[in-house]
Amino acid sequence: MSEQTCIIIGASHAAAQLAPSLRQQGWEGRIIVIGDEAYIPYHRPPLSKTFLSGEKEVDGILIRPAAIYQKNAIEFKLGSRVELIDRAHKTITLKSGEVLNYDKLALCTGSRVRKVTLPGVELEGIHYLRDIGDVEGIKQHVAAGKQAVIVGGGYIGLETAAVLNKLGMKVTVLEMAPRVLARVTAPELSEFYTRVHTEEGVVIKTGIAVSGLKGDGHVQQVHCADGSSFDADLVVIGVGVIPNVELAEACGLNVDNGIVVDQFARTNDPDIVAAGDVSNHPNQHYNRRLRLESVPNASEQAKSAAASICGKDVEYNALPWFWSDQYDLKLQIAGLSQGYDEVVIRGDIKSSRKFSAFYLLEGKLISADCVNSPLEFMVSKRLITEKISVNAAQLADINISPKEFLN
Numbered sequence: 448m449s450e451q452t453c454i455i456i457g458a459s460h461a462a463a464q465l466a467p468s469l470r471q472q473g474w475e476g477r478i479i480v481i482g483d484e485a486y487i488p489y490h491r492p493p494l495s496k497t498f499l500s501g502e503k504e505v506d507g508i509l510i511r512p513a514a515i516y517q518k519n520a521i522e523f524k525l526g527s528r529v530e531l532i533d534r535a536h537k538t539i540t541l542k543s544g545e546v547l548n549y550d551k552l553a554l555c556t557g558s559r560v561r562k563v564t565l566p567g568v569e570l571e572g573i574h575y576l577r578d579i580g581d582v583e584g585i586k587q588h589v590a591a592g593k594q595a596v597i598v599g600g601g602y603i604g605l606e607t608a609a610v611l612n613k614l615g616m617k618v619t620v621l622e623m624a625p626r627v628l629a630r631v632t633a634p635e636l637s638e639f640y641t642r643v644h645t646e647e648g649v650v651i652k653t654g655i656a657v658s659g660l661k662g663d664g665h666v667q668q669v670h671c672a673d674g675s676s677f678d679a680d681l682v683v684i685g686v687g688v689i690p691n692v693e694l695a696e697a698c699g700l701n702v703d704n705g706i707v708v709d710q711f712a713r714t715n716d717p718d719i720v721a722a723g724d725v726s727n728h729p730n731q732h733y734n735r736r737l738r739l740e741s742v743p744n745a746s747e748q749a750k751s752a753a754a755s756i757c758g759k760d761v762e763y764n765a766l767p768w769f770w771s772d773q774y775d776l777k778l779q780i781a782g783l784s785q786g787y788d789e790v791v792i793r794g795d796i797k798s799s800r801k802f803s804a805f806y807l808l809e810g811k812l813i814s815a816d817c818v819n820s821p822l823e824f825m826v827s828k829r830l831i832t833e834k835i836s837v838n839a840a841q842l843a844d845i846n847i848s849p850k851e852f853l854n
């Protein structure tokens with residue numbers, strides 16, 4: 448076994464792929480994964496879906512069984528926080544004071560929730576949603592017939608609303624923007640999700656800013672700037688995330704809305720790579736740099752990072768894709784819709800729960816939101832990746848099979 452050591456900071460989606468990929472790429476030295484949570488890497492998406500609903504327990508959401516890491520001689524230091532990187536001496540320092548040497552370092556520090564500074568935010572019953580501990584905290588306040596207020600109408604807020612509604616809570620979503628999902632999707636989709644949530648019994652209020660939370664030890668009410676207020680036994684705040692770049696910044700790596708890396712996940716230090724939510728990387732499909740918050744991004748980029756550590760060039764240039772599960776809706780998103788000049792709807796978005804929204808720019812597909820339409824999603828990925836021109840009228844015609852768009 449080689450004497451070299453690769454340290455991976457962060458033990459989540461990117462790390463869970465990077466560590467075994469290192470072995471596949473021929474890394475023979477030590478691999479140490481350091482994570483500040485208590486668990487080996489687990490899937491984060493179920494936290495606002497099947498883990499919150501109770502359909503899955505911790506064992507059911509692990510990314511890989513512990514045996515796989517053991518088989519690959521991947522060591523974990525869990526519940527440990529890295530506080531400092533010393534690039535000159537190639538060491539990292541843990542919160543405990545322990546100092547470890549590295550030959551190669553991978554930064555998979557991901558992102559953390561954006562916190563709000565509202566009066567009363569420290570009251571009991573107010574939670575964010577990022578890790579298992581958060582969900583365990585939320586679950587203590589879940590009870591049929593009680594009131595839940597969700598602050599933020601993004602995907603995580605809406606998924607949480609759907610689950611809490613299913614668990615029998617009376618749910619209200621408060622969104623500051625004029626519509627839900629405003630940052631990521633077209634007005635047609637926002638309208639669709641508002642309709643479905645309303646049909647399911649969730650109250651959605653938009654254009655409303657929370658101004659404070661009140662209660663006697665435990666939250667009782669959410670107050671808004673327009674003077675309105677909402678009773679609450681549980682408040683879940685989902686207003687976005689920020690990348691964990693502080694370690695990288697402090698040791699002089701290039702940081703600009705994420706740790707700046709090239710298409711091989713390399714930072715400006717030849718011995719340090721970064722992958723996942725924390726990275727700002729180039730993407731040729733959109734001809735710009737991106738910082739993405741998605742599992743496929745973390746896993747795929749980690750493969751390039753592992754190759755780079757082993758001295759190989761494996762370019763990361765995947766088409767971004769995402770998903771969201773709410774009620775019986777399986778949304779699959781291919782690509783990024785920002786900058787579109789036309790939206791084409793295929794299917795009945797007004798009254799059904801199965802349709803696709805295609806986003807075009809100058810006649811080329813750049814993104815697609817596909818609800819319960821897996822074939823449209825698969826075809827869209829290819830149309831975008833291969834830059835195939837499509838005719839808007841054909842896209843909208845449900846009598847034409849999506850496969851024909853590829854011809």
Ligand code: FAD
Pocket residue numbers: 456457458459460461462481482483484491492493494495527528529530555556557558559576577578603691694722723724725739740741742743745768769770771772
């Ligand atoms: P993270 O998962 O953020 O993990 C980074 C880890 O590093 C964390 O455990 C952090 O605590 C740790 N860490 C940070 N700094 C240090 C340090 N100094 N020392 C030690 N440890 C450190 N994506 C999808 O694609 N589809 C979905 O449906 C979806 N749903 C989601 C639902 C929820 C509720 C959440 C929270 C996220 C969801 N995501 C979804 C996003 C997805 O989970 C993230 O994109 C993914 O987790 C990113 O993985 P990562 O490894 O880059 O970072």
